[in-house]
Amino acid sequence: xxxxxxxxxxxxxxxxxxxxxxxxxxxxxxxxxxxxxxxxxxxxxxxxxxxxxxxxxxxxxxxxxxxxxxxxxxxxxxxxxxxxxxxxxxxxxxxxxxxxxxxxxxxxxxxxxxxxxxxxxxxxxxxxxxxxxxxxxxxxxxxxxxxxxxxxxxxxxxxxxxxxxxxxxxxxxxxxxxxxxxxxxxxxxxxxxxxxxxxxxxxxxxxxxxxxxxxxxxxxxxxxxxxxxxxxxxxxxxxxxxxxxxxxxxxxxxxxxxxxxxxxxxxxxxxxxxxxxxxxxxxxxxxxxxxxxxxxxxxxxxxxxxxxxxxxxxxxxxxxxxxxxxxxxxxxxxxxxxxxxxxxxxxxxxxxxxxxxxxxxxxxxxxxxxxxxxxxxxxxxxxxxxxxxxxxxxxxxxxxxxxxxxxxxxxxxxxxxxxxxxxxxxxxx
Numbered sequence: 024x025x026x027x028x029x030x031x032x033x034x035x036x037x038x039x040x041x042x043x044x045x046x047x048x049x050x051x052x053x054x055x056x057x058x059x060x061x062x063x064x065x066x067x068x069x070x071x072x073x074x075x076x077x078x079x080x081x082x083x084x085x086x087x088x089x090x091x092x093x094x095x096x097x098x099x100x101x102x103x104x105x106x107x108x109x110x111x112x113x114x115x116x117x118x119x120x121x122x123x124x125x126x127x128x129x130x131x132x133x134x135x136x137x138x139x140x141x142x143x144x145x146x147x148x149x150x151x152x153x154x155x156x157x158x159x160x161x162x163x164x165x166x167x168x169x170x171x172x173x174x175x176x177x178x179x180x181x182x183x184x185x186x187x188x189x190x191x192x193x194x195x196x197x198x199x200x201x202x203x204x205x206x207x208x209x210x211x212x213x214x215x216x217x218x219x220x221x222x223x224x225x226x227x228x229x230x231x232x233x234x235x236x237x238x239x240x241x242x243x244x245x246x247x248x249x250x251x252x253x254x255x256x257x258x259x260x261x262x263x264x265x266x267x268x269x270x271x272x273x274x275x276x277x278x279x280x281x282x283x284x285x286x287x288x289x290x291x292x293x294x295x296x297x298x299x300x301x302x303x304x305x306x307x308x309x310x311x312x313x314x315x316x317x318x319x320x321x322x323x324x325x326x327x328x329x330x331x332x333x334x335x336x337x338x339x340x341x342x343x344x345x346x347x348x349x350x351x352x353x354x355x356x357x358x359x360x361x362x363x364x365x366x367x368x369x370x371x372x373x374x375x376x377x378x379x380x381x382x383x384x385x386x387x388x389x390x391x392x393x394x395x396x397x398x399x400x401x402x403x404x405x406x407x408x409x410x411x412x413x414x415x416x417x418x419x420x421x422x423x424x425x426x427x428x429x430x431x432x433x434x435x436x437x438x439x440x441x442x443x444x445x446x447x448x449x450x451x452x
Contacts, residue, residue, distance in 0.1 A: 057089040058348045064120035065102055066094035073368035081355035088348050110134055115340040117349045123334040127411045130159035135338040137161040154375050164336035165353050168372035172297040172330040173400045174317050179310040180292045189315035191399045195328040201318035205270040208292040219270040221282035221291040226422045228295050230331050233257045235319035237326035240410055246451050250444035259436045262429050274427045302369040304391045314396045332406035414450035421446050
């Protein structure tokens with residue numbers, strides 16, 4: 024009995040030691056002489072393979088570091104919920120890759136370390152400096168890459184219809200030109216109808232129309248402007264494409280078949296999408312795809328074409344015991360070799376590493392995009408940072424809900440916009 028008891032105790036002690044080693048963030052020597060850094064982010068689809076390669080690369084250039092990956096399946100909101108719960112439990116990962124729209128939340132709540140002093144030591148000529156933003160006064164993120172949107176279109180459909188193709192940022196389409204073309208490219212009815220335009224109904228996809236109309240989601244002080252004349256005009260323009268012209272797929276259509284599926288199957292001439300769909304564009308063999316600048320409304324003073332610039336980036340959790348090691352890992356995640364890994368796997372957008380991006384521009388986008396159209400997708404001078412307000416997630420859901428009601432005709436554009444303003448003004452007092 025005593026011998027059996029001793030064996031049991033020894034086994035339990037060994038099990039505890041193994042479990043402690045697996046929780047590397049708790050013990051600097053959990054992997055021999057290496058420091059273990061815990062890293063968490065979304066790992067959906069092909070992202071998972073790229074992340075594994077990035078981790079292997081980071082550990083190869085930092086032989087004193089072991090990286091323990093904690094994947095999250097879902098969307099950014101799922102990642103944020105898990106991260107906040109880990110913080111509340113006092114056990115967050117050392118590094119998290121998160122979306123820009125959550126950065127102000129992380130900064131205000133002191134969840135992420137201020138990386139400003141470390142970022143100052145970087146040679147910014149190696150990066151796109153306009154991507155290193157401050158959120159609530161702090162720089163809490165090193166950007167992974169740049170995602171931008173544009174107007175993607177079926178070049179064959181334009182040619183068959185005898186309609187001139189949309190143009191780049193040097194001579195962008197007006198709202199009127201866009202509307203006429205969308206209507207002319209719409210044919211048929213019922214399940215065989217071909218639409219001139221389709222778009223997902225979240226505000227990220229139609230933000231270019233808002234900025235192109237001279238409007239915005241908020242003013243310079245961050246106060247919501249959802250009941251402003253420009254916001255209402257933009258919503259009315261899009262609603263009229265559905266209810267008056269019949270040239271844009273409605274939310275009911277989108278539930279039956281997504282805008283991308285409409286485009287890919289040749290049942291839609293134009294769609295707003297971004298770099299993340301270039302892999303899908305390459306798979307299209309039935310027609311040629313073009314890329315153009317989003318349209319704008321020159322009737323409004325100050326209006327100019329432009330699309331969102333989406334960023335996600337690496338943050339270090341506030342209070343990490345291994346901040347210096349985590350910083351070294353982040354630098355490895357954004358170096359030139361890491362950029363090559365991301366591009367090979369078709370993930371994380373246009374590299375924030377300027378040296379790599381500019382040296383490899385041709386292979387980044389062509390094919391499937393013609394070289395003379397790349398600027399329409401990567402016109403950084405015309406991009407807007409996506410809102411990173413403290414309660415933007417709730418605001419975005421509110422906008423989408425009322426916008427869908429407008430497009431369905433269940434509420435007027437005026438009442439819908441006033442409802443969005445009333446529902447969200449409390450977040451920005």
